[in-house]
Amino acid sequence: MDMAELRKCIGSTRFGIEAHEAPVAEFPVQPSQKDGLGRMCKLHWNQYTAGLARDAKARKTTRDEAAAPDPEPIETKPSRAKGKAKEPPLEPADGAAV
Numbered sequence: 001m002d003m004a005e006l007r008k009c010i011g012s013t014r015f016g017i018e019a020h021e022a023p024v025a026e027f028p029v030q031p032s033q034k035d036g037l038g039r040m041c042k043l044h045w046n047q048y049t050a051g052l053a054r055d056a057k058a059r060k061t062t063r064d065e066a067a068a069p070d071p072e073p074i075e076t077k078p079s080r081a082k083g084k085a086k087e088p089p090l091e092p093a094d095g096a097a098v
């Protein structure tokens with residue numbers, strides 16, 4: 001097989017992460033994915049999950065202060081069934097890597 005195979009990191013417009021291609025080795029193992037690999041490279045996956053955590057905190061604070069309605073639902077449970085989600089599921093890679 002081709003060792004230098006590239007895989008697309010989907011990035012996240014929400015967190016300003018641009019999509020790009022990276023060697024397959026740069027992607028975290030994610031058994032819940034169809035092909036067993038995450039859809040973002042490790043670096044961006046970490047940025048993404050960190051961003052989500054920040055967002056969740058900020059949202060909670062905002063809600064406490066202003067009683068604002070939920071801007072958007074956050075998916076906190078694995079959605080491994082539907083493969084057409086634009087963003088990866090919020091579970092950490094294999095529950096350990098993040």
Ligand SMILES: [Zn+2]
Nearest residue numbers: 009040041044
């Ligand atoms: Zn990336």
